[in-house]
Amino acid sequence: MMTEQNLFKTGAKIIERFEKHNYEGFFVGGAVRDYTLGRSVSDVDITTNALPDEIENLFEKTIDVGKEHGTIIVLMDDIPFEVTTYRVEGEYTDHRRPDNVYFTQHLTEDLSRRDFTINAMAMTQAMELHDPHNGIKDLNNRLINTVGLAKERFYEDALRMVRAVRFMSQLDFKLADEAREAIKEHAAALDYVAVERITAELEKLYRGINVESAKEMIAHTGLLKYMPFFRHIEAGEYVSTKAESLVQEIAVHIYKDSSLSQHLSALKLSNKQKTAIRESLKVIEALEDGIDEKLIAYRFETGILTGTDAIIRLNALLGAQHAKLLEQSIAAKPDLVIKNRSELRINGNSLMSALNARGGPWLRDCLDSAEEAVLLGTVNNNESEIINWVKSHVKNEDGNIVFTDGR
Numbered sequence: 001m002m003t004e005q006n007l008f009k010t011g012a013k014i015i016e017r018f019e020k021h022n023y024e025g026f027f028v029g030g031a032v033r034d035y036t037l038g039r040s041v042s043d044v045d046i047t048t049n050a051l052p053d054e055i056e057n058l059f060e061k062t063i064d065v066g067k068e069h070g071t072i073i074v075l076m077d078d079i080p081f082e083v084t085t086y087r088v089e090g091e092y093t094d095h096r097r098p099d100n101v102y103f104t105q106h107l108t109e110d111l112s113r114r115d116f117t118i119n120a121m122a123m124t125q126a127m128e129l130h131d132p133h134n135g136i137k138d139l140n141n142r143l144i145n146t147v148g149l150a151k152e153r154f155y156e157d158a159l160r161m162v163r164a165v166r167f168m169s170q171l172d173f174k175l176a177d178e179a180r181e182a183i184k185e186h187a188a189a190l191d192y193v194a195v196e197r198i199t200a201e202l203e204k205l206y207r208g209i210n211v212e213s214a215k216e217m218i219a220h221t222g223l224l225k226y227m228p229f230f231r232h233i234e235a236g237e238y239v240s241t242k243a244e245s246l247v248q249e250i251a252v253h254i255y256k257d258s259s260l261s262q263h264l265s266a267l268k269l270s271n272k273q274k275t276a277i278r279e280s281l282k283v284i285e286a287l288e289d290g291i292d293e294k295l296i297a298y299r300f301e302t303g304i305l306t307g308t309d310a311i312i313r314l315n316a317l318l319g320a321q322h323a324k325l326l327e328q329s330i331a332a333k334p335d336l337v338i339k340n341r342s343e344l345r346i347n348g349n350s351l352m353s354a355l356n357a358r359g360g361p362w363l364r365d366c367l368d369s370a371e372e373a374v375l376l377g378t379v380n381n382n383e384s385e386i387i388n389w390v391k392s393h394v395k396n397e398d399g400n401i402v403f404t405d406g407r
């Protein structure tokens with residue numbers, strides 16, 4: 001595994017190469033913040049005065065991920081580093097390069113257009129800090145403070161208002177008063193931000209260590225009214241729930257008010273996330289219906305079961321017997337007789353030939369019943385025993401199967 005020290009050491013090779021060719025380069029952004037805080041670092045970003053084409057020429061392995069925004073991935077010892085040419089937002093600039101991106105010659109200018117002081121520190125390859133906006137002071141005070149005027153930083157990119165609350169949750173920091181007031185005033189600007197960017201920040205927010213404080217700030221500043229999906233939830237209701245992931249948060253609210261599901265598409269979630277929400281709600285339904293623990297264990301993945309368990313416990317949903325059933329379902333998972341349909345010792349063809357019957361809707365019902373019987377231990381997972389079991393529960397009338405006894 002790549003240690004952090006190695007990550008910075010490898011990144012330093014990129015900076016050394018820049019310096020050898022009379023450019024400069026610095027570590028920047030979240031990596032410097034997290035390193036200084038003693039948090040684990042998984043990505044190291046570098047900023048430079050070299051232009052994208054020059055970066056491409058200097059390194060053997062590069063990937064153009066957004067040259068028009070000044071960003072190139074440089075692979076050093078097979079580790080990817082995001083290398084970005086110093087840039088500034090807006091019209092104030094020295095150099096205007098492709099499209100609407102403005103590049104500057106100066107590190108300080110680049111840093112002064114970053115969102116928060118704690119994200120606006122740079123570090124040399126020798127790990128010396130360059131901190132023109134006193135990010136260290138705010139790190140020590142555990143404060144999220146914008147670089148310069150909050151309203152200007154939020155005007156440049158309204159997503160930063162969501163990033164502010166994301167960092168509150170992720171780092172367990174307080175939000176500076178000025179930033180809070182600016183969010184109250186400019187929350188509506190969130191309407192112009194791409195939903196995917198908001199969702200990505202919310203995901204990080206819900207994985208943080210102080211989700212509660214971030215949610216309170218979202219409700220307090222009125223950001224809630226401009227958030228996809230969540231804008232349909234009343235502030236008091238929004239802060240009353242607890243969740244350890246975005247998916248859990250959404251599932252709780254839909255459980256409490258099913259009409260909210262019509263707004264789900266507004267969040268542009270991945271299919272995986274949408275499935276997880278649907279499945280969690282199905283688990284709750286199965287618990288309410290008192291379905292057998294083995295069947296619940298079989299039908300849902302462990303991650304869905306444990307996620308639902310968290311939702312139920314954190315929000316005191318359902319009764320004690322339901323929580324117990326879920327606990328038993330999770331415990332039952334490793335000992336199930338079969339893990340999926342393919343482990344069942346019969347299939348459609350073997351059933352048709354054993355019963356001398358044509359295919360039809362009965363077949364699926366028959367397989368479902370047999371699968372359940374095997375799972376519940378009513379019948380062993382053995383071809384002839386299953387066939388005998390099926391035969392004893394159906395009548396074959398000229399190739400038309402009739403169930404005499406369902407599940």
Ligand SMILES: Nc1ccn([C@@H]2O[C@H](COP(=O)(O)OP(=O)(O)OP(=O)(O)O)[C@@H](O)[C@H]2O)c(=O)n1
Pocket residue numbers: 028029030031113114115116119120157159160163
């Ligand atoms: N709207 C934004 C997004 C990013 N940044 C700057 O770009 C850096 C990298 O952004 P990103 O990778 O999105 O977040 P990180 O701060 O690196 O946080 P994390 O790695 O925890 O996601 C930030 O630190 C900040 O300096 C910014 O000024 N404004």
